[in-house]
Amino acid sequence: MKKIFFGAVIAAILSASTSTASAQEPKTKLRPNQTLLLYPQGQSVNEGIAGGPIESNGLSGDETLTETGNLGNISDNARIDLYFPKKPNGQMVIVCPGGGYKYVSSFNEGVYVAEWMLARGITVCVVKYRMPNGHWRVPLNDVQNAFRYCRAHAAEWKINQIGVMGFSAGGHLAASASTLFKDEITRPDFSVLVYPVITIHRPLTHNGTRANLLGKDAVWKDRNKLVDEYEQAQREWDRLKEIYSLQNMVNANTPPTYIVLCEDDKTVPAENSLMYYQQLLKFKVPSEMHIFPTGGHGWGFSSEKYVGKGNDKFSYARPYFEQTLERWLSAQRSR
Secondary structure, three states, X not given: OOHHHHHHHHHHHHHHHHOOOOOOOOOOOOOOOEEEEOXXXXXXXXXXXXXXXXXXOOOOOOOXXXXXXXEXXXXXXXXXXXXXXXXXXXXXXXXXXXXXXXXXXXXXXXXXXXXXXXXXXXXXXXXXXXXXXXXXXXHHHHHHHHHHHHHHOHHHHOOOEEEEEEEOHHHHHHHHHHHOOOOOOOOOOOEEEEOOXXXXXXXXXXXXXXXXXXXXXXXXXXXXXXXXXXXXXXXXXXXXXXXXXXXXXXXXXXXXXXXXXXXXXXOOOOHHHHHHHHHHHHOOOOEEEEEEOOOOOOOOOOOHHHHOOOOOOOOOOHHHHHHHHHHXXXXXXXX
């Protein structure tokens, strides 16, 4: 597929997206060096830049984009934004923004992350993955296809290490990539989880993440079925809740992991990160975790540079967070 084709398609996508909302640009001049559709011929054919989709997510209509960069209703137009530093250090991060599997926080947990990474010589791929809409395989399939594409071009880009980073529900997606990978190509070399959702079980899960990923409880509990069909559905539901409660899937081959969160997070309880970290310790996976007393949820990379002085509730801890993350990422390159 020629690059000019992708450019025309992406321009059309952005035009359709912004027509549905009063969207503003991110508070940075940074834009992707390249944007590629994961499935340029849609979901009806098994073709794409790294293999076709497993299934449709059932969504239709235009994407939506809010003033704060929350991008929603992503379906056929799932894509990756690629950012290349002037002096690559050999490391790449595939970024999974959060949004409860309802939208992608494309500014706070996307382009602002890329700007921070580029300043440190790290190549970045931000995945604008399809919303699951109850089709649980869909987001992970998109991220794994992003890994396949980036691995295939690693030598060209002077990349020798590719990790994953995720925020909130994107943290759940990054942890899924870190525990449910199919092979060495889709296995991240390291993982960064920022206030991640880990479990699907109540009461510690984030209910929106659970419902959007696996479908609403009422769908699974529907008794308007034959007895055998109902019992089969219950077994499948129980199986999926166990698999997507990702602390259950950690093993000795889970990649080295950095976790960061705030104790006062009312959206995703701190126990999510703690249970994942405990399993990392159990299997002797090299790990590091930082828990800050205040800051809540969703602070991402929206520093005062982007939101204005006094509007960054995580400002007191951000320099230390950035310092430890930079040190940890640097240490991974020497592993």
